[in-house]
Amino acid sequence: MLPTAAYFEFLPFDHDRSSAAGEESVDFSGIEGAKLYELVVTTHNGLCRYRLGDIVRVVGFHNSSPIIEFVMRGPKSVCEVIETDLMSAMESFQLELRNQMGLEIVEYSSFLETDTSPKQLKVFIEIEKLMFLQEEKLHESVKALKRYCLSLENGLGAAYKGRRYNGDMAPVLVSVVKPGSFDMILQMAIGNGAPASQNKPPKIIRSREIVSFLEVSSLVTIS
Known part of the structure; x- marks a missing residue:
């Protein structure tokens, strides 16, 4: 992920709760390897803290930039099947x-x-x-x-x-x-x-x- 492409935040995702509600987002400096996150993005074109709905896993780093893999689309609510x-x-x-x-x-x-x-x-x-x-x-x-x-x-x-x-x-x-x-x-x-x-x-x-x-x-x- 390129830090100059947009401002990225990461909401910790919990399978058991099927939600990231109530969690504090972190930026590049606060993410941990192997954990699941929902991506949040603020772009140069006007999107502000937009939740993409993509659940990703951090699989490594290139310098300080995370390397991620897509895991799934996030559930819309706790009533939805993962x-x-x-x-x-x-x-x-x-x-x-x-x-x-x-x-x-x-x-x-x-x-x-x-x-x-x-x-x-x-x-x-x-x-x-x-x-x-x-x-x-x-x-x-x-x-x-x-x-x-x-x-x-x-x-x-x-x-x-x-x-x-x-x-x-x-x-x-x-x-x-x-x-x-x-x-x-x-x-x-x-x-x-x-x-x-x-x-x-x-x-x-x-x-x-x-x-x-x-x-x-x-x-x-x-x-």
Whole structure:
């Protein structure tokens, strides 16, 4: 990170709290190696203490300037699933689908529905082959997927499971979407001005437009 590019501050990030609220920010002189921080930037063009939402880890230093690696996008609130927990749970979910059903997840994304009570995490998955959804196999396939969805939910981290136990969260809703759905999301983003080379499907969706599109594209939904 170049100290002349902007004025950077670092908010210590705690996985257990999923937040940096109440923490004092530090500058280059106060950061510590291997710790997680949320980046805050003040630029020459007018941004003042703007929280980027990127969680980074300091992996080294070049002279006094930190070398950082991107870890994840920061959660918007303590009610949101942490991206690293979601990715870890999805890795286990994918492994079970591959080993038990011979299915391969092409892409996935999630959305925390906060307009319902209780809140609900929706996970959208695109699967490489949809033979398992043929009518004669549909009942058994849905039954098997429902069983594996329980293991997905169990892998979402202590904070999420605590909210489920307290009744603040409904069971995870998993939707299998049509092939090519995530490619369509990329085309939507490019159509809205995003550069193709820097765009990829978000693991945690912020846009209602994308959620609505994926809901329409859903072939089967399991909870």
